[in-house]
Amino acid sequence: xxxxxxxxxxxxxxxxxxxxxxxxxxxxxxxxxxxxxxxxxxxxxxxxxxxxxxxxxxxxxxxxxxxxxxxxxxxxxxxxxxxxxxxxxxxxxxxxxxxxxxxxxxxxxxxxxxxxxxxxxxxxxxxxxxxxxxxxxxxxxxxxxxxxxxxxxxxxxxxxxxxxxxxxxxxxxxxxxxxxxxxxxxxxxxxxxxxxxxxxxxxxxxxxxxxxxxxxxxxxxxxxxxxxxxxxxxxxxxxxxxx
Amino acid sequence: xxxxxxxxxxxxxxxxxxxxxxxxxxxxxxxxxxxxxxxxxxxxxxxxxxxxxxxxxxxxxxxxxxxxxxxxxxxxxxxxxxxxxxxxxxxxxxxxxxxxxxxxxxxxxxxxxxxx
Numbered sequence: 414x415x416x417x418x419x420x421x422x423x424x425x426x427x428x429x430x431x432x433x434x435x436x437x438x439x440x441x442x443x444x445x446x447x448x449x450x451x452x453x454x455x456x457x458x459x460x461x462x463x464x465x466x467x468x469x470x471x472x473x474x475x476x477x478x479x480x481x482x483x484x485x486x487x488x489x490x491x492x493x494x495x496x497x498x499x500x501x502x503x504x505x506x507x508x509x510x511x512x513x514x515x516x517x518x519x520x521x522x523x524x525x526x527x528x529x530x531x532x533x534x535x536x537x538x539x540x541x542x543x544x545x546x547x548x549x550x551x552x553x554x555x556x557x558x559x560x561x562x563x564x565x566x567x568x569x570x571x572x573x574x575x576x577x578x579x580x581x582x583x584x585x586x587x588x589x590x591x592x593x594x595x596x597x598x599x600x601x602x603x604x605x606x607x608x609x610x611x612x613x614x615x616x617x618x619x620x621x622x623x624x625x626x627x628x629x630x631x632x633x634x635x636x637x638x639x640x641x642x643x644x645x646x647x648x649x650x651x652x653x654x655x656x
Numbered sequence: 657x658x659x660x661x662x663x664x665x666x667x668x669x670x671x672x673x674x675x676x677x678x679x680x681x682x683x684x685x686x687x688x689x690x691x692x693x694x695x696x697x698x699x700x701x702x703x704x705x706x707x708x709x710x711x712x713x714x715x716x717x718x719x720x721x722x723x724x725x726x727x728x729x730x731x732x733x734x735x736x737x738x739x740x741x742x743x744x745x746x747x748x749x750x751x752x753x754x755x756x757x758x759x760x761x762x763x764x765x766x767x768x769x770x771x772x
Contacts (some may be wrong), residue, residue, distance in 0.1 A: 440719045459718050463725035470726070477730035484723035491720045493664040493713065495685035496671070496692055500710035503696035515764035523757030531749035538741035548745055552753060555724070556683035564681070570734050575742065577728045579750050580721065586747075587754040596758040601765070605758030609750050616717035626714070632757075637686055 426475050432483025439465040454588040459613065460581050491612075495554075498615075498634065501627040516604070520632070523608035524639040527552035528647065547571040549644050551579045554611045557637045565648040576611065583610020584617045599624040607632025660709035667692045 425431045443461030450456045470480055481488070531548040540548070547567030550558040555576045562572035587610060591602050603625030606614035611633050619626030671688030674680070680687070696702055735742050 436722055437719070440722055459721050459725055462719075462722045463729060466722070466726050467729045477727060480726065481723060484726070487720055488723040490713065491724075492668045492685040492688075493661070494717055494720055495683075496664045496667045496688040497710040497713050499667075499689045499692035499696060500702060500706060501714070502689075503693055503702055506693075506697060507702075512765050515761060518764060519757050519761035522760055523753055526756045527749060527753040530752045531745050534748045535741055535745040538744050540738050540741040540745070544738050544742060548742065548749075551746065552750070554683070554686070557681070557686065560681035560683075568734070570731065571742075573724075574728045574731055574734055575746060577721065577724055578743075579746050581725070582747055582750045583754060586751060590751050590754045591758050594755050594759050596762050598762045598765070601758045601762035604761050605754045608757045609753035612717065613721050616714075616721070619714050619717060634686060634689060637682070641681060 426473065427479060429483030429486065432480045433486055434483075435466060435469065435480075436462070436484050436487050439463075439469075454617070455585050457581060457585045459616075460585070495612075498630040501619075501623075501630045502634065505627040505631060516631075516635075519601075519604065520608065520635050520639055523605070523632075524552075524636050524643055527609060527636075528640060528644050542566075543568055544571065546648070548575055549648075550640055551575040552609055552611060553637045553640045554633060557641055561641055561644050564645055577613070580610045580613025583614040587614060588617075600628045603628035604632045608636045611636070657705060657709050657712075660703070660705045663706060664688075664692075664709070664713075 439462040440458060442465060443458035446461055447453075447456045447458045466480070470477065528549045531551055532545050535545045535548050543566065545567075546565050547562050547569075549565065549567065550561035550572060552558075553561075553576070555573055558572050558576045559569040561567075562569045583606060587606050588602075591605060596602055596605065599622045603615075603618040603622070606618045606625070607629035615626065615629035615633050618629035667688035668685050669688075670691060671686070672684030674687050675682060675684040732739075
């Protein structure tokens with residue numbers, strides 16, 4: 414290898430600029446594939462970008478932490494973006510006259526279904542107790558989910574992985590499930606995506622329809638609070654029940 | 657736009673401080689979002705600059721999950737030999753949750769909100 418090139422490579426592989434640029438390029442590529450294939454939910458731009466970057470990192474031998482030093486600038490924006498969800502929610506609440514009861518019922522049912530079905534299926538498939546407890550809060554945003562997992566004796570790092578996987582699964586398959594169930598209302602579709610698939614489901618809903626996006630944003634916040642309250646209570650009840 | 661970004665960061669900062677001081681398990685940005693929501697609900701209208709900045713950030717919300725997604729692939733070993741049970745549970749549970757939540761809300765609210 415030409416010594417000059419080696420010098421450039423050493424600079425590039427350690428510079429945050431490379432990781433940041435690669436993240437944006439991979440996402441733009443993912444989005445391009447998504448647009449070209451007729452915006453099918455199953456062609457998820459996040460998943461495509463993640464696969465492209467992972468393959469790229471393993472080919473070049475750059476480790477994840479070196480990559481993250483650059484990618485953290487994108488990751489950081491999740492904070493202000495979460496705060497910004499207040500704007501569609503405020504717009505929604507300013508125009509909503511009734512229907513709060515319907516929202517409360519579907520939030521509670523959805524929240525219980527998310528935790529309950531995850532525990533039930535994992536138990537059926539003979540997962541260990543720690544794994545089952547790590548899965549219970551998987552439908553809410555990562556920091557809340559990790560906090561819940563810690564409190565009930567799950568493994569927070571496993572929960573973090575499950576949360577992201579849940580988001581991608583929801584964004585990829587959720588719209589087909591809603592089509593099959595003939596859920597045509599944009600508000601119900603958005604709310605379902607927010608409850609089941611947190612921010613990743615919401616990101617998709619925002620791109621598809623303004624009403625769906627606002628209801629999904631509302632659902633993420635509400636389900637975070639509902640799950641943080643319900644899962645520890647259910648865990649305490651279950652412990653009391655099994656002695 | 658600069659003012660709007662500063663407003664968002666201020667809300668997050670106050671949220672982070674509240675979460676740490678009160679040792680809450682709710683993350684700072686979620687508290688920041690609640691604070692901003694309360695302020696906006698009290699105001700007559702939502703400032704135009706905040707509207708357009710939020711729209712700009714949120715239209716690319718998916719992008720912000722890419723670094724965490726790459727982290728997940730780098731840490732897939734945490735699934736261990738229980739991965740079939742975990743993946744099965746995640747797929748099954750997510751599908752059931754979308755179905756139940758969407759269906760119930762549509763049933764209950766039919767004719768109650770004006771649909772658009």
